[in-house]
Amino acid sequence: MVHYILGIDGGGTSCRAAVADADGRILGRGKSGASNILSDPDNALRHIDEAARLAFRDAGLSEDLVKSSSALLGLAGNNVGDAVNYVLTRLPFKRSKIVNDGLIALQGAVGAEDGAIAILGTGTICLARRGSELTSIGGWGFQVSDLGSGARLGHAALQECLLAHDGVRSVTPLSAELLAEFGNDPEQVVGFARKASPGEFGRYAPRVFFAAERGDETALRILHAAAGEVDAALDAVAAIMQGEGRLCLLGGLAGLYPTYLAQRHRNRLSEPLADALTGAVSLAVSELVAEGFGR
Amino acid sequence: MVHYILGIDGGGTSCRAAVADADGRILGRGKSGASNILSDPDNALRHIDEAARLAFRDAGLSEDLVKSSSALLGLAGNNVGDAVNYVLTRLPFKRSKIVNDGLIALQGAVGAEDGAIAILGTGTICLARRGSELTSIGGWGFQVSDLGSGARLGHAALQECLLAHDGVRSVTPLSAELLAEFGNDPEQVVGFARKASPGEFGRYAPRVFFAAERGDETALRILHAAAGEVDAALDAVAAIMQGEGRLCLLGGLAGLYPTYLAQRHRNRLSEPLADALTGAVSLAVSELVAEGFGR
Numbered sequence: 001m002v003h004y005i006l007g008i009d010g011g012g013t014s015c016r017a018a019v020a021d022a023d024g025r026i027l028g029r030g031k032s033g034a035s036n037i038l039s040d041p042d043n044a045l046r047h048i049d050e051a052a053r054l055a056f057r058d059a060g061l062s063e064d065l066v067k068s069s070s071a072l073l074g075l076a077g078n079n080v081g082d083a084v085n086y087v088l089t090r091l092p093f094k095r096s097k098i099v100n101d102g103l104i105a106l107q108g109a110v111g112a113e114d115g116a117i118a119i120l121g122t123g124t125i126c127l128a129r130r131g132s133e134l135t136s137i138g139g140w141g142f143q144v145s146d147l148g149s150g151a152r153l154g155h156a157a158l159q160e161c162l163l164a165h166d167g168v169r170s171v172t173p174l175s176a177e178l179l180a181e182f183g184n185d186p187e188q189v190v191g192f193a194r195k196a197s198p199g200e201f202g203r204y205a206p207r208v209f210f211a212a213e214r215g216d217e218t219a220l221r222i223l224h225a226a227a228g229e230v231d232a233a234l235d236a237v238a239a240i241m242q243g244e245g246r247l248c249l250l251g252g253l254a255g256l257y258p259t260y261l262a263q264r265h266r267n268r269l270s271e272p273l274a275d276a277l278t279g280a281v282s283l284a285v286s287e288l289v290a291e292g293f294g295r
Numbered sequence: 296m297v298h299y300i301l302g303i304d305g306g307g308t309s310c311r312a313a314v315a316d317a318d319g320r321i322l323g324r325g326k327s328g329a330s331n332i333l334s335d336p337d338n339a340l341r342h343i344d345e346a347a348r349l350a351f352r353d354a355g356l357s358e359d360l361v362k363s364s365s366a367l368l369g370l371a372g373n374n375v376g377d378a379v380n381y382v383l384t385r386l387p388f389k390r391s392k393i394v395n396d397g398l399i400a401l402q403g404a405v406g407a408e409d410g411a412i413a414i415l416g417t418g419t420i421c422l423a424r425r426g427s428e429l430t431s432i433g434g435w436g437f438q439v440s441d442l443g444s445g446a447r448l449g450h451a452a453l454q455e456c457l458l459a460h461d462g463v464r465s466v467t468p469l470s471a472e473l474l475a476e477f478g479n480d481p482e483q484v485v486g487f488a489r490k491a492s493p494g495e496f497g498r499y500a501p502r503v504f505f506a507a508e509r510g511d512e513t514a515l516r517i518l519h520a521a522a523g524e525v526d527a528a529l530d531a532v533a534a535i536m537q538g539e540g541r542l543c544l545l546g547g548l549a550g551l552y553p554t555y556l557a558q559r560h561r562n563r564l565s566e567p568l569a570d571a572l573t574g575a576v577s578l579a580v581s582e583l584v585a586e587g588f589g590r
Contacts, residue, residue: 135462136461137461137462137463138457138461138463140457140481140484140485141485141489143485143488143489144450144453144454144457144484144485144488145454145457145485147454147458155439158439159439159440159442162433162435162439162440163442163527166431166432166433166528166531167430167432167531167534167535168432168433168527168528168530168531169527186435189435189439190435190436190438190439190440193438193439194436194438232458232463232464233461233463235463236461236462236463239462240462
């Protein structure tokens with residue numbers, strides 16, 4: 001009997017699964033809803049199960065095979081023991097392993113070799129793997145970390161609006177537009193910012209890039225400061241990697257950032273080899289097979 | 296019968312009252328607990344009443360005179376209509392007027408003339424008065440404003456700790472000390488920061504100044520960035536004042552900031568003429584007497 005392997009990429013907006021044979025050949029894929037094991041573990045479990053079943057169905061296989069498969073899951077929140085234990089004991093697979101969502105992204109982007117990624121999305125985190133050593137930089141969240149992230153860019157844009165309103169900065173098209181969306185009322189900006197999630201701040205980030213392209217001074221000031229922080233994180237990555245391995249930018253802002261980064265880092269960038277889901281399958285095969293329960 | 300006038304300075308940690316005669320001569324003072332009309336209006340009312348009674352007692356006068364007195368109160372949160380209405384209808388005085396807590400500080404610091412203040416405490420706000428025009432800059436709160444405030448300095452110090460932990464910044468005595476206080480565990484820093492109030496962040500601010508005095512690079516980087524933001528706010532004040540009037544720094548960080556500010560602003564600084572409570576009495580006399588209910 002063939003023993004199937006599942007790679008799962010679970011995040012705050014969706015859960016994706018791929019079923020593969022023991023050689024890592026992907027046979028089918030499935031996608032379902034959010035799988036945040038910290039904020040809503042029961043829904044996460046439901047969506048993980050659903051994505052896995054859809055992958056088996058997509059492969060033309062019986063959904064019942066889910067129960068006898070081995071799965072490697074890359075999930076945000078994997079560092080919170082209680083959440084992991086709760087989920088691990090309730091997963092539908094024969095054997096399961098939960099790893100960091102960044103790890104499967106790294107594996108997808110750079111393959112099994114040494115290499116590093118900078119995930120530039122709502123949050124920011126860098127992961128560098130050299131030999132058996134895996135180092136993470138940043139990723140501690142919006143409140144006191146993730147400089148250069150979409151959330152911080154959006155936050156900075158709103159802050160600049162208030163400074164422009166008060167005459168501390170020149171008003172530019174970006175600050176005027178954003179302030180107008182809040183009825184030109186600083187109290188409304190403050191009210192929004194008090195309750196906004198990182199994702200809600202992050203929605204303003206693409207507009208900072210678009211305004212910067214048009215030469216908006218507010219946007220350029222925000223971006224140069226943010227890119228300086230991403231550069232500093234990449235310098236720490238470079239110190240670890242010593243010029244070896246791929247360096248890939250991932251996440252929603254990966255395509256927008258490069259022109260603002262230092263030339264020393266831009267010269268090192270390459271396209272990711274594959275996505276996080278492929279990384280999950282690849283890790284599943286290498287780790288699970290190595291542990292002898294792949295076949 | 297003498298009609299007494301009360302000046303009241305109410306804030307988040309204490310409430311101070313001074314009773315004066317119709318000429319503004321202060322006869323007695325009283326002090327009680329917190330009077331934040333937004334977060335706890337009933338306690339604020341209790342403490343305002345208590346401070347006023349203590350002031351009359353200090354003056355050797357009957358506490359019953361509170362009921363026939365006219366009061367001017369400088370209170371934080373004066374811009375939130377509901378809170379003001381709730382408090383105004385429940386105050387024990389014959390006549391009451393609530394103004395911004397910044398306004399009584401301005402009146403105390405620069406007297407009845409044109410002038411400006413920068414309050415550098417847990418939050419930051421600048422107030423500039425020229426002729427009948429009063430302009431405020433900043434003061435929108437920790438979340439998206441108050442750059443250079445104690446809360447933002449403390450926040451920046453914790454952020455620098457995490458960057459030092461991750462190898463993005465060099466470790467300096469300040470970042471090493473702070474990180475050690477959190478058990479060298481970034482998760483503990485994040486846990487603190489998620490729940491910390493502006494005041495709790497602000498408790499780290501004096502240590503940033505003390506470390507900077509010893510040449511700590513982390514502290515100096517934080518302070519130069521923060522002082523640059525205070526300078527920018529003072530530039531906006533200078534544009535309003537056109538070189539006229541006093542400029543005073545107030546608040547807990549007023550004594551620590553000057554050496555980090557631009558020379559163009561340092562040259563303009565002078566000591567405040569008096570404190571906010573004196574400002575409240577002075578405003579009470581001029582405004583209340585002008586409106587004809589002082590005598």
